[in-house]
Amino acid sequence: MTSCLALAEESFLDLTHTSATHIVFAPGRVNLIGEHTDYNGGFVLPMAIDRGIFIAGRLRQDGQVRLWTVPGEAAPVVLDATQSIEKGEPAWSNYVRGVLAGIQQDGLTFPGFDAVITSNLPSGGGLSSSAALEIASATLVEALNGHILDPVRKALLCQQAEHEFAGTPCGIMDQFAVNFGQAGHLLLIDCQSQAFQHVPMKTGEVSVLVINSMVKHALNDGAYRQRREDCHAAAKLLGVKELRDVTAADVEAAKACLPERLYLRARHVTTENARTLAAVKALGEGDWRELGKLMFASHASLRDDFAVSCGELDLIVETARSLDVYGCRMTGGGFGGCCVALVPGGRAEELASQLAASYHAATGLEPDIFATTPSAGPQIFTPSQA
Numbered sequence: 001m002t003s004c005l006a007l008a009e010e011s012f013l014d015l016t017h018t019s020a021t022h023i024v025f026a027p028g029r030v031n032l033i034g035e036h037t038d039y040n041g042g043f044v045l046p047m048a049i050d051r052g053i054f055i056a057g058r059l060r061q062d063g064q065v066r067l068w069t070v071p072g073e074a075a076p077v078v079l080d081a082t083q084s085i086e087k088g089e090p091a092w093s094n095y096v097r098g099v100l101a102g103i104q105q106d107g108l109t110f111p112g113f114d115a116v117i118t119s120n121l122p123s124g125g126g127l128s129s130s131a132a133l134e135i136a137s138a139t140l141v142e143a144l145n146g147h148i149l150d151p152v153r154k155a156l157l158c159q160q161a162e163h164e165f166a167g168t169p170c171g172i173m174d175q176f177a178v179n180f181g182q183a184g185h186l187l188l189i190d191c192q193s194q195a196f197q198h199v200p201m202k203t204g205e206v207s208v209l210v211i212n213s214m215v216k217h218a219l220n221d222g223a224y225r226q227r228r229e230d231c232h233a234a235a236k237l238l239g240v241k242e243l244r245d246v247t248a249a250d251v252e253a254a255k256a257c258l259p260e261r262l263y264l265r266a267r268h269v270t271t272e273n274a275r276t277l278a279a280v281k282a283l284g285e286g287d288w289r290e291l292g293k294l295m296f297a298s299h300a301s302l303r304d305d306f307a308v309s310c311g312e313l314d315l316i317v318e319t320a321r322s323l324d325v326y327g328c329r330m331t332g333g334g335f336g337g338c339c340v341a342l343v344p345g346g347r348a349e350e351l352a353s354q355l356a357a358s359y360h361a362a363t364g365l366e367p368d369i370f371a372t373t374p375s376a377g378p379q380i381f382t383p384s385q386a
Helices: 002-014 092-105 131-146 151-166 173-179 222-238 248-253 260-284 288-304 311-323 345-363
Strands: 024-034 043-059 064-067 077-080 114-120 185-190 195-200 206-212 326-329 338-344 368-372 379-381
Touching: 002 024, 002 043, 002 114, 002 368, 024 131, 024 173, 024 288, 024 311, 024 326, 043 131, 043 260, 064 092, 064 222, 077 092, 092 131, 092 151, 114 131, 114 173, 114 185, 114 195, 131 151, 131 173, 131 311, 151 173, 151 288, 185 260, 195 260, 206 288, 206 345, 222 260, 248 260, 260 288, 288 311, 288 326, 311 326, 311 345, 338 345, 345 368
Parallel strands: 064 114
Antiparallel strands: 024 043, 024 379, 043 114, 043 185, 064 077, 185 195, 206 338, 206 368, 326 338
């Protein structure tokens, strides 16, 4: 993290010719289990990770908001803090624009400022780079104007930005996981009630590997929205508001009344909810084999019932299985991105090397693999030159 903080600070000085007064960090997240359940009111079990988005910032007195990304164009995106914030180009700026617009809609104001954005998260890797950018942007505004948002409202405001400005109808998981991350803990979220609890993880016994397939995805291309619409259509046919309100047994009983595709979507969501609650129990008991078994089952359901995996993700999971890891599954929206693997604590480096070699031999792609631990949510740092 130290090198990323230095890059943010140095880049700010290079681009603005002034020193940053604040550097904020918001983590990415990886979801251990509970996929495509959040927008169905279900259960999810993500954790914040030790990589994320860094934004160096400083107040301006002229009401302008100037945004840069590194790497990126030398010319900034320029907004007017005294006017209503609208969608615009480039596309990445809409994550920030949406947050600023949400703050305005809440009847609050924000000052003009310069902001330089850097990251050590892979874009499109399913690690919530968008939610991290949204939460980091909101955290920077809090730091600059001294007004602290209600934490739940902050997460929901960032989710709204994703819906209205980025065009991705995501559930609450990503923004909650990023905003409420706690070191050494996963976050069990009830996406219907928005209640959450921190679940301790004995990180000395296991490691979490994140394996980036290097196959990019885009969740606003229609496939993600179609899955969401399928789930809502299935819930309607089942006579409930959302799939959280039925069990896997209910879905089986109504199978004859559901089109095949909707039956499969509902079967995934209901069985995934059950797997997520079972995973919390396994975590509490330190039963890593049982937890891993649930992760493998989750991937099979995402592949077969929800149809959001791809050949590269399936290859990673089956390779991990052959190496006798505890468990492995795709994580994130799917159609590429990352897998998450639970491995014995002392074998992370060895298994990462074996996974990389096998994947490269089969695909010609060099995967980005790193070990991570459950980490804290957003943080604010004072730059060394401030």
